Amino acid sequence: MKKIVFYLVALILVVGCGGPDRSDSLVVIDAGHGGHDSGAIAGGQQEKDLVLQITKKLKKELKRKGYRVYLTRGNDRFLKLGQRTRIADKKDAKVFISIHANAISDRNRFEVVEGVETYFLQKTRDERSQRVAARENASVLIGTDQLSRDVIIDAVLNGPKIIQSHKLAIDVQNNIMKNLNSKYSGVKNGGVRPAPFYVLVGASRPSILVEVGYITNSKERKRLFTSGYQDKIAKGIAEGVGRYIDNRKKEVGF
Ligand SMILES: [Zn+2]
Known part of the structure:
Protein backbone atom coordinates (compact mmCIF):
# COMPACT_ATOMS: atom_id res chain seq x y z
CA MET A 1 0.00 0.00 0.00
CA LYS A 2 2.79 2.41 0.96
CA LYS A 3 4.43 1.66 -2.36
CA ILE A 4 1.25 2.52 -4.28
CA VAL A 5 0.89 5.83 -2.42
CA PHE A 6 4.53 6.64 -3.21
CA TYR A 7 4.02 5.99 -6.93
CA LEU A 8 0.80 8.04 -6.93
CA VAL A 9 2.55 11.01 -5.32
CA ALA A 10 5.45 10.69 -7.77
CA LEU A 11 3.00 10.61 -10.70
CA ILE A 12 1.14 13.71 -9.50
CA LEU A 13 4.47 15.55 -9.12
CA VAL A 14 5.62 14.62 -12.63
CA VAL A 15 2.30 15.46 -14.33
CA GLY A 16 1.89 18.64 -12.29
CA CYS A 17 5.26 20.07 -13.32
CA GLY A 18 4.49 21.16 -16.86
CA GLY A 19 7.20 23.83 -16.63
CA PRO A 20 7.48 27.06 -14.68
CA ASP A 21 4.69 29.63 -14.90
CA ARG A 22 6.16 32.57 -16.76
CA SER A 23 2.95 34.37 -17.69
CA ASP A 24 3.97 37.27 -15.40
CA SER A 25 6.82 38.08 -17.81
CA LEU A 26 6.09 39.97 -21.02
CA VAL A 27 8.71 40.11 -23.77
CA VAL A 28 8.39 42.82 -26.43
CA ILE A 29 10.00 41.92 -29.75
CA ASP A 30 10.68 44.69 -32.22
CA ALA A 31 11.22 43.65 -35.85
CA GLY A 32 13.38 46.44 -37.29
CA HIS A 33 12.32 48.69 -40.19
CA GLY A 34 9.13 47.88 -42.18
CA GLY A 35 6.90 49.55 -44.75
CA HIS A 36 8.77 52.15 -46.83
CA ASP A 37 11.89 51.51 -44.73
CA SER A 38 13.36 48.28 -46.13
CA GLY A 39 16.50 48.36 -44.00
CA ALA A 40 19.57 46.87 -45.68
CA ILE A 41 19.18 45.32 -49.14
CA ALA A 42 21.55 42.76 -50.68
CA GLY A 43 21.18 40.04 -53.31
CA GLY A 44 17.59 41.14 -53.90
CA GLN A 45 16.70 40.39 -50.27
CA GLN A 46 15.47 42.93 -47.73
CA GLU A 47 16.33 43.23 -44.04
CA LYS A 48 12.74 44.13 -43.10
CA ASP A 49 11.46 40.76 -44.41
CA LEU A 50 14.16 38.68 -42.76
CA VAL A 51 13.73 40.24 -39.32
CA LEU A 52 9.95 39.80 -39.46
CA GLN A 53 10.36 36.09 -40.27
CA ILE A 54 12.74 35.62 -37.32
CA THR A 55 10.51 37.68 -35.03
CA LYS A 56 7.53 35.42 -35.73
CA LYS A 57 9.59 32.31 -34.97
CA LEU A 58 10.91 33.93 -31.79
CA LYS A 59 7.37 34.71 -30.68
CA LYS A 60 6.46 31.02 -31.01
CA GLU A 61 9.55 29.90 -29.09
CA LEU A 62 8.90 32.30 -26.21
CA LYS A 63 5.22 31.39 -26.01
CA ARG A 64 6.18 27.72 -25.89
CA LYS A 65 8.32 28.57 -22.87
CA GLY A 66 5.32 30.20 -21.21
CA TYR A 67 6.11 33.90 -21.72
CA ARG A 68 3.67 36.52 -22.89
CA VAL A 69 4.85 38.17 -26.09
CA TYR A 70 4.01 41.42 -27.83
CA LEU A 71 5.28 42.42 -31.29
CA THR A 72 5.79 46.08 -32.19
CA ARG A 73 4.90 44.99 -35.72
CA GLY A 74 3.52 41.65 -36.94
CA ASN A 75 3.32 42.70 -40.57
CA ASP A 76 5.08 44.91 -43.12
CA ARG A 77 4.48 48.41 -41.75
CA PHE A 78 6.60 51.34 -40.65
CA LEU A 79 6.75 52.49 -37.05
CA LYS A 80 8.26 55.73 -35.79
CA LEU A 81 11.14 55.44 -33.34
CA GLY A 82 9.18 56.50 -30.27
CA GLN A 83 6.36 54.07 -30.99
CA ARG A 84 8.65 51.07 -30.67
CA THR A 85 9.98 51.67 -27.19
CA ARG A 86 6.82 53.34 -25.91
CA ILE A 87 5.04 50.04 -26.48
CA ALA A 88 7.57 48.28 -24.24
CA ASP A 89 7.05 50.82 -21.47
CA LYS A 90 3.27 50.96 -21.76
CA LYS A 91 2.95 47.19 -21.65
CA ASP A 92 5.43 46.96 -18.76
CA ALA A 93 7.67 44.50 -20.58
CA LYS A 94 10.39 42.63 -18.73
CA VAL A 95 12.71 42.98 -21.70
CA PHE A 96 12.80 44.68 -25.11
CA ILE A 97 14.49 42.90 -28.04
CA SER A 98 15.02 44.64 -31.37
CA ILE A 99 15.87 42.33 -34.30
CA HIS A 100 18.01 43.57 -37.21
CA ALA A 101 20.36 42.30 -39.89
CA ASN A 102 23.71 43.85 -40.61
CA ALA A 103 25.31 45.21 -43.78
CA ILE A 104 28.50 46.95 -44.83
CA SER A 105 28.95 49.52 -47.57
CA ASP A 106 32.44 48.51 -48.77
CA ARG A 107 31.82 46.05 -51.65
CA ASN A 108 35.38 44.75 -51.46
CA ARG A 109 34.72 43.43 -47.98
CA PHE A 110 31.29 41.83 -48.58
CA GLU A 111 32.68 38.30 -48.40
CA VAL A 112 34.99 39.07 -45.47
CA VAL A 113 32.69 40.63 -42.89
CA GLU A 114 30.11 38.28 -41.35
CA GLY A 115 28.77 37.10 -38.01
CA VAL A 116 26.26 37.58 -35.21
CA GLU A 117 26.47 40.63 -32.92
CA THR A 118 24.34 41.74 -29.96
CA TYR A 119 24.28 45.37 -28.87
CA PHE A 120 23.22 47.26 -25.77
CA LEU A 121 22.91 51.03 -25.45
CA GLN A 122 26.13 52.80 -24.59
CA LYS A 123 28.29 55.47 -26.15
CA THR A 124 31.47 54.01 -27.54
CA ARG A 125 34.61 55.00 -29.41
CA ASP A 126 34.65 51.69 -31.28
CA GLU A 127 34.40 52.68 -34.95
CA ARG A 128 32.71 49.53 -36.12
CA SER A 129 29.94 49.82 -33.51
CA GLN A 130 29.48 53.48 -34.41
CA ARG A 131 29.12 52.58 -38.09
CA VAL A 132 26.48 49.93 -37.39
CA ALA A 133 24.56 52.31 -35.12
CA ALA A 134 24.75 55.14 -37.66
CA ARG A 135 23.27 52.91 -40.37
CA GLU A 136 20.44 51.65 -38.18
CA ASN A 137 19.77 55.10 -36.73
CA ALA A 138 19.49 56.83 -40.12
CA SER A 139 15.94 55.74 -40.87
CA VAL A 140 14.52 56.52 -37.45
CA LEU A 141 16.10 59.94 -37.04
CA ILE A 142 14.56 61.83 -39.94
CA GLY A 143 13.33 65.18 -38.65
CA THR A 144 15.36 65.14 -35.43
CA ASP A 145 18.18 67.67 -35.06
CA GLN A 146 21.58 66.77 -33.59
CA LEU A 147 20.99 68.65 -30.33
CA SER A 148 17.77 66.73 -29.61
CA ARG A 149 19.55 63.47 -30.42
CA ASP A 150 22.32 64.22 -27.95
CA VAL A 151 19.83 65.22 -25.27
CA ILE A 152 17.79 62.02 -25.53
CA ILE A 153 20.85 59.79 -25.55
CA ASP A 154 22.46 61.56 -22.58
CA ALA A 155 19.21 61.27 -20.65
CA VAL A 156 19.38 57.48 -20.59
CA LEU A 157 23.07 56.65 -20.71
CA ASN A 158 23.55 56.73 -16.97
CA GLY A 159 20.41 54.76 -16.25
CA PRO A 160 20.57 51.61 -14.14
CA LYS A 161 19.33 49.53 -17.05
CA ILE A 162 22.69 49.53 -18.81
CA ILE A 163 24.15 46.82 -16.57
CA GLN A 164 21.01 44.69 -16.93
CA SER A 165 20.95 45.25 -20.68
CA HIS A 166 24.59 44.16 -20.86
CA LYS A 167 23.75 40.96 -18.94
CA LEU A 168 20.78 40.25 -21.22
CA ALA A 169 22.97 40.82 -24.29
CA ILE A 170 25.56 38.31 -23.04
CA ASP A 171 22.92 35.61 -22.35
CA VAL A 172 21.29 36.12 -25.75
CA GLN A 173 24.53 36.24 -27.76
CA ASN A 174 25.89 33.09 -26.05
CA ASN A 175 22.72 31.11 -26.68
CA ILE A 176 22.40 32.19 -30.32
CA MET A 177 25.97 30.99 -30.93
CA LYS A 178 25.40 27.73 -29.05
CA ASN A 179 22.32 26.94 -31.16
CA LEU A 180 23.87 27.95 -34.51
CA ASN A 181 27.10 26.04 -33.80
CA SER A 182 25.10 22.88 -33.04
CA LYS A 183 24.15 22.63 -36.73
CA TYR A 184 26.21 25.08 -38.81
CA SER A 185 29.96 25.39 -39.15
CA GLY A 186 32.00 28.57 -39.33
CA VAL A 187 29.43 31.00 -37.91
CA LYS A 188 31.39 34.01 -36.69
CA ASN A 189 30.79 35.22 -33.15
CA GLY A 190 30.88 39.03 -33.34
CA GLY A 191 30.31 39.24 -29.59
CA VAL A 192 28.47 41.71 -27.38
CA ARG A 193 29.08 45.38 -28.14
CA PRO A 194 28.00 48.75 -26.81
CA ALA A 195 26.58 51.22 -29.35
CA PRO A 196 24.31 54.29 -29.36
CA PHE A 197 21.19 52.83 -30.98
CA TYR A 198 18.29 55.25 -30.85
CA VAL A 199 15.73 52.48 -30.96
CA LEU A 200 16.94 51.44 -27.50
CA VAL A 201 16.64 54.96 -26.13
CA GLY A 202 13.47 55.50 -24.17
CA ALA A 203 12.92 51.90 -23.18
CA SER A 204 13.22 52.08 -19.42
CA ARG A 205 13.87 48.37 -19.14
CA PRO A 206 16.64 45.98 -20.21
CA SER A 207 16.88 46.42 -23.98
CA ILE A 208 19.11 44.92 -26.64
CA LEU A 209 19.48 44.95 -30.40
CA VAL A 210 20.47 41.72 -32.16
CA GLU A 211 22.19 41.91 -35.55
CA VAL A 212 21.52 38.33 -36.67
CA GLY A 213 24.10 38.37 -39.48
CA TYR A 214 25.38 40.27 -42.51
CA TYR A 229 18.89 28.78 -39.71
CA GLN A 230 16.15 31.14 -38.54
CA ASP A 231 14.87 28.41 -36.20
CA LYS A 232 18.26 28.20 -34.50
CA ILE A 233 18.50 31.98 -34.11
CA ALA A 234 14.99 32.18 -32.64
CA LYS A 235 15.65 29.27 -30.29
CA GLY A 236 18.93 30.86 -29.18
CA ILE A 237 17.37 34.25 -28.43
CA ALA A 238 14.49 32.60 -26.53
CA GLU A 239 16.89 30.51 -24.45
CA GLY A 240 19.00 33.59 -23.72
CA VAL A 241 15.96 35.60 -22.63
CA GLY A 242 14.81 32.66 -20.48
CA ARG A 243 18.17 32.38 -18.80
CA TYR A 244 18.31 36.11 -18.13
CA ILE A 245 14.80 36.30 -16.65
CA ASP A 246 15.26 33.15 -14.55
CA ASN A 247 18.48 34.55 -13.09
CA ARG A 248 16.91 37.94 -12.33
CA LYS A 249 14.04 36.26 -10.50
CA LYS A 250 16.58 35.19 -7.91
CA GLU A 251 17.38 38.87 -7.36
CA VAL A 252 15.24 41.10 -5.15
CA GLY A 253 12.84 43.51 -6.77
CA PHE A 254 12.65 42.05 -10.27
ZN1 LIG B 1 18.30 47.32 -39.22
Missing part, protein backbone atom coordinates in the same frame (compact mmCIF):
# COMPACT_ATOMS: atom_id res chain seq x y z
CA ILE A 215 23.11 40.13 -45.53
CA THR A 216 25.93 41.62 -47.61
CA ASN A 217 27.88 38.36 -47.15
CA SER A 218 26.56 35.84 -49.71
CA LYS A 219 27.19 32.71 -47.61
CA GLU A 220 25.57 34.21 -44.53
CA ARG A 221 22.68 35.71 -46.52
CA LYS A 222 21.82 32.31 -47.99
CA ARG A 223 21.75 30.77 -44.52
CA LEU A 224 19.79 33.67 -42.99
CA PHE A 225 16.93 33.24 -45.44
CA THR A 226 16.48 29.52 -44.69
CA SER A 227 13.91 28.37 -42.17
CA GLY A 228 16.37 26.02 -40.43
Whole structure:
Protein backbone atom coordinates (compact mmCIF):
# COMPACT_ATOMS: atom_id res chain seq x y z
CA MET A 1 0.00 0.00 0.00
CA LYS A 2 2.79 2.41 0.96
CA LYS A 3 4.43 1.66 -2.36
CA ILE A 4 1.25 2.52 -4.28
CA VAL A 5 0.89 5.83 -2.42
CA PHE A 6 4.53 6.64 -3.21
CA TYR A 7 4.02 5.99 -6.93
CA LEU A 8 0.80 8.04 -6.93
CA VAL A 9 2.55 11.01 -5.32
CA ALA A 10 5.45 10.69 -7.77
CA LEU A 11 3.00 10.61 -10.70
CA ILE A 12 1.14 13.71 -9.50
CA LEU A 13 4.47 15.55 -9.12
CA VAL A 14 5.62 14.62 -12.63
CA VAL A 15 2.30 15.46 -14.33
CA GLY A 16 1.89 18.64 -12.29
CA CYS A 17 5.26 20.07 -13.32
CA GLY A 18 4.49 21.16 -16.86
CA GLY A 19 7.20 23.83 -16.63
CA PRO A 20 7.48 27.06 -14.68
CA ASP A 21 4.69 29.63 -14.90
CA ARG A 22 6.16 32.57 -16.76
CA SER A 23 2.95 34.37 -17.69
CA ASP A 24 3.97 37.27 -15.40
CA SER A 25 6.82 38.08 -17.81
CA LEU A 26 6.09 39.97 -21.02
CA VAL A 27 8.71 40.11 -23.77
CA VAL A 28 8.39 42.82 -26.43
CA ILE A 29 10.00 41.92 -29.75
CA ASP A 30 10.68 44.69 -32.22
CA ALA A 31 11.22 43.65 -35.85
CA GLY A 32 13.38 46.44 -37.29
CA HIS A 33 12.32 48.69 -40.19
CA GLY A 34 9.13 47.88 -42.18
CA GLY A 35 6.90 49.55 -44.75
CA HIS A 36 8.77 52.15 -46.83
CA ASP A 37 11.89 51.51 -44.73
CA SER A 38 13.36 48.28 -46.13
CA GLY A 39 16.50 48.36 -44.00
CA ALA A 40 19.57 46.87 -45.68
CA ILE A 41 19.18 45.32 -49.14
CA ALA A 42 21.55 42.76 -50.68
CA GLY A 43 21.18 40.04 -53.31
CA GLY A 44 17.59 41.14 -53.90
CA GLN A 45 16.70 40.39 -50.27
CA GLN A 46 15.47 42.93 -47.73
CA GLU A 47 16.33 43.23 -44.04
CA LYS A 48 12.74 44.13 -43.10
CA ASP A 49 11.46 40.76 -44.41
CA LEU A 50 14.16 38.68 -42.76
CA VAL A 51 13.73 40.24 -39.32
CA LEU A 52 9.95 39.80 -39.46
CA GLN A 53 10.36 36.09 -40.27
CA ILE A 54 12.74 35.62 -37.32
CA THR A 55 10.51 37.68 -35.03
CA LYS A 56 7.53 35.42 -35.73
CA LYS A 57 9.59 32.31 -34.97
CA LEU A 58 10.91 33.93 -31.79
CA LYS A 59 7.37 34.71 -30.68
CA LYS A 60 6.46 31.02 -31.01
CA GLU A 61 9.55 29.90 -29.09
CA LEU A 62 8.90 32.30 -26.21
CA LYS A 63 5.22 31.39 -26.01
CA ARG A 64 6.18 27.72 -25.89
CA LYS A 65 8.32 28.57 -22.87
CA GLY A 66 5.32 30.20 -21.21
CA TYR A 67 6.11 33.90 -21.72
CA ARG A 68 3.67 36.52 -22.89
CA VAL A 69 4.85 38.17 -26.09
CA TYR A 70 4.01 41.42 -27.83
CA LEU A 71 5.28 42.42 -31.29
CA THR A 72 5.79 46.08 -32.19
CA ARG A 73 4.90 44.99 -35.72
CA GLY A 74 3.52 41.65 -36.94
CA ASN A 75 3.32 42.70 -40.57
CA ASP A 76 5.08 44.91 -43.12
CA ARG A 77 4.48 48.41 -41.75
CA PHE A 78 6.60 51.34 -40.65
CA LEU A 79 6.75 52.49 -37.05
CA LYS A 80 8.26 55.73 -35.79
CA LEU A 81 11.14 55.44 -33.34
CA GLY A 82 9.18 56.50 -30.27
CA GLN A 83 6.36 54.07 -30.99
CA ARG A 84 8.65 51.07 -30.67
CA THR A 85 9.98 51.67 -27.19
CA ARG A 86 6.82 53.34 -25.91
CA ILE A 87 5.04 50.04 -26.48
CA ALA A 88 7.57 48.28 -24.24
CA ASP A 89 7.05 50.82 -21.47
CA LYS A 90 3.27 50.96 -21.76
CA LYS A 91 2.95 47.19 -21.65
CA ASP A 92 5.43 46.96 -18.76
CA ALA A 93 7.67 44.50 -20.58
CA LYS A 94 10.39 42.63 -18.73
CA VAL A 95 12.71 42.98 -21.70
CA PHE A 96 12.80 44.68 -25.11
CA ILE A 97 14.49 42.90 -28.04
CA SER A 98 15.02 44.64 -31.37
CA ILE A 99 15.87 42.33 -34.30
CA HIS A 100 18.01 43.57 -37.21
CA ALA A 101 20.36 42.30 -39.89
CA ASN A 102 23.71 43.85 -40.61
CA ALA A 103 25.31 45.21 -43.78
CA ILE A 104 28.50 46.95 -44.83
CA SER A 105 28.95 49.52 -47.57
CA ASP A 106 32.44 48.51 -48.77
CA ARG A 107 31.82 46.05 -51.65
CA ASN A 108 35.38 44.75 -51.46
CA ARG A 109 34.72 43.43 -47.98
CA PHE A 110 31.29 41.83 -48.58
CA GLU A 111 32.68 38.30 -48.40
CA VAL A 112 34.99 39.07 -45.47
CA VAL A 113 32.69 40.63 -42.89
CA GLU A 114 30.11 38.28 -41.35
CA GLY A 115 28.77 37.10 -38.01
CA VAL A 116 26.26 37.58 -35.21
CA GLU A 117 26.47 40.63 -32.92
CA THR A 118 24.34 41.74 -29.96
CA TYR A 119 24.28 45.37 -28.87
CA PHE A 120 23.22 47.26 -25.77
CA LEU A 121 22.91 51.03 -25.45
CA GLN A 122 26.13 52.80 -24.59
CA LYS A 123 28.29 55.47 -26.15
CA THR A 124 31.47 54.01 -27.54
CA ARG A 125 34.61 55.00 -29.41
CA ASP A 126 34.65 51.69 -31.28
CA GLU A 127 34.40 52.68 -34.95
CA ARG A 128 32.71 49.53 -36.12
CA SER A 129 29.94 49.82 -33.51
CA GLN A 130 29.48 53.48 -34.41
CA ARG A 131 29.12 52.58 -38.09
CA VAL A 132 26.48 49.93 -37.39
CA ALA A 133 24.56 52.31 -35.12
CA ALA A 134 24.75 55.14 -37.66
CA ARG A 135 23.27 52.91 -40.37
CA GLU A 136 20.44 51.65 -38.18
CA ASN A 137 19.77 55.10 -36.73
CA ALA A 138 19.49 56.83 -40.12
CA SER A 139 15.94 55.74 -40.87
CA VAL A 140 14.52 56.52 -37.45
CA LEU A 141 16.10 59.94 -37.04
CA ILE A 142 14.56 61.83 -39.94
CA GLY A 143 13.33 65.18 -38.65
CA THR A 144 15.36 65.14 -35.43
CA ASP A 145 18.18 67.67 -35.06
CA GLN A 146 21.58 66.77 -33.59
CA LEU A 147 20.99 68.65 -30.33
CA SER A 148 17.77 66.73 -29.61
CA ARG A 149 19.55 63.47 -30.42
CA ASP A 150 22.32 64.22 -27.95
CA VAL A 151 19.83 65.22 -25.27
CA ILE A 152 17.79 62.02 -25.53
CA ILE A 153 20.85 59.79 -25.55
CA ASP A 154 22.46 61.56 -22.58
CA ALA A 155 19.21 61.27 -20.65
CA VAL A 156 19.38 57.48 -20.59
CA LEU A 157 23.07 56.65 -20.71
CA ASN A 158 23.55 56.73 -16.97
CA GLY A 159 20.41 54.76 -16.25
CA PRO A 160 20.57 51.61 -14.14
CA LYS A 161 19.33 49.53 -17.05
CA ILE A 162 22.69 49.53 -18.81
CA ILE A 163 24.15 46.82 -16.57
CA GLN A 164 21.01 44.69 -16.93
CA SER A 165 20.95 45.25 -20.68
CA HIS A 166 24.59 44.16 -20.86
CA LYS A 167 23.75 40.96 -18.94
CA LEU A 168 20.78 40.25 -21.22
CA ALA A 169 22.97 40.82 -24.29
CA ILE A 170 25.56 38.31 -23.04
CA ASP A 171 22.92 35.61 -22.35
CA VAL A 172 21.29 36.12 -25.75
CA GLN A 173 24.53 36.24 -27.76
CA ASN A 174 25.89 33.09 -26.05
CA ASN A 175 22.72 31.11 -26.68
CA ILE A 176 22.40 32.19 -30.32
CA MET A 177 25.97 30.99 -30.93
CA LYS A 178 25.40 27.73 -29.05
CA ASN A 179 22.32 26.94 -31.16
CA LEU A 180 23.87 27.95 -34.51
CA ASN A 181 27.10 26.04 -33.80
CA SER A 182 25.10 22.88 -33.04
CA LYS A 183 24.15 22.63 -36.73
CA TYR A 184 26.21 25.08 -38.81
CA SER A 185 29.96 25.39 -39.15
CA GLY A 186 32.00 28.57 -39.33
CA VAL A 187 29.43 31.00 -37.91
CA LYS A 188 31.39 34.01 -36.69
CA ASN A 189 30.79 35.22 -33.15
CA GLY A 190 30.88 39.03 -33.34
CA GLY A 191 30.31 39.24 -29.59
CA VAL A 192 28.47 41.71 -27.38
CA ARG A 193 29.08 45.38 -28.14
CA PRO A 194 28.00 48.75 -26.81
CA ALA A 195 26.58 51.22 -29.35
CA PRO A 196 24.31 54.29 -29.36
CA PHE A 197 21.19 52.83 -30.98
CA TYR A 198 18.29 55.25 -30.85
CA VAL A 199 15.73 52.48 -30.96
CA LEU A 200 16.94 51.44 -27.50
CA VAL A 201 16.64 54.96 -26.13
CA GLY A 202 13.47 55.50 -24.17
CA ALA A 203 12.92 51.90 -23.18
CA SER A 204 13.22 52.08 -19.42
CA ARG A 205 13.87 48.37 -19.14
CA PRO A 206 16.64 45.98 -20.21
CA SER A 207 16.88 46.42 -23.98
CA ILE A 208 19.11 44.92 -26.64
CA LEU A 209 19.48 44.95 -30.40
CA VAL A 210 20.47 41.72 -32.16
CA GLU A 211 22.19 41.91 -35.55
CA VAL A 212 21.52 38.33 -36.67
CA GLY A 213 24.10 38.37 -39.48
CA TYR A 214 25.38 40.27 -42.51
CA ILE A 215 23.11 40.13 -45.53
CA THR A 216 25.93 41.62 -47.61
CA ASN A 217 27.88 38.36 -47.15
CA SER A 218 26.56 35.84 -49.71
CA LYS A 219 27.19 32.71 -47.61
CA GLU A 220 25.57 34.21 -44.53
CA ARG A 221 22.68 35.71 -46.52
CA LYS A 222 21.82 32.31 -47.99
CA ARG A 223 21.75 30.77 -44.52
CA LEU A 224 19.79 33.67 -42.99
CA PHE A 225 16.93 33.24 -45.44
CA THR A 226 16.48 29.52 -44.69
CA SER A 227 13.91 28.37 -42.17
CA GLY A 228 16.37 26.02 -40.43
CA TYR A 229 18.89 28.78 -39.71
CA GLN A 230 16.15 31.14 -38.54
CA ASP A 231 14.87 28.41 -36.20
CA LYS A 232 18.26 28.20 -34.50
CA ILE A 233 18.50 31.98 -34.11
CA ALA A 234 14.99 32.18 -32.64
CA LYS A 235 15.65 29.27 -30.29
CA GLY A 236 18.93 30.86 -29.18
CA ILE A 237 17.37 34.25 -28.43
CA ALA A 238 14.49 32.60 -26.53
CA GLU A 239 16.89 30.51 -24.45
CA GLY A 240 19.00 33.59 -23.72
CA VAL A 241 15.96 35.60 -22.63
CA GLY A 242 14.81 32.66 -20.48
CA ARG A 243 18.17 32.38 -18.80
CA TYR A 244 18.31 36.11 -18.13
CA ILE A 245 14.80 36.30 -16.65
CA ASP A 246 15.26 33.15 -14.55
CA ASN A 247 18.48 34.55 -13.09
CA ARG A 248 16.91 37.94 -12.33
CA LYS A 249 14.04 36.26 -10.50
CA LYS A 250 16.58 35.19 -7.91
CA GLU A 251 17.38 38.87 -7.36
CA VAL A 252 15.24 41.10 -5.15
CA GLY A 253 12.84 43.51 -6.77
CA PHE A 254 12.65 42.05 -10.27
ZN1 LIG B 1 18.30 47.32 -39.22
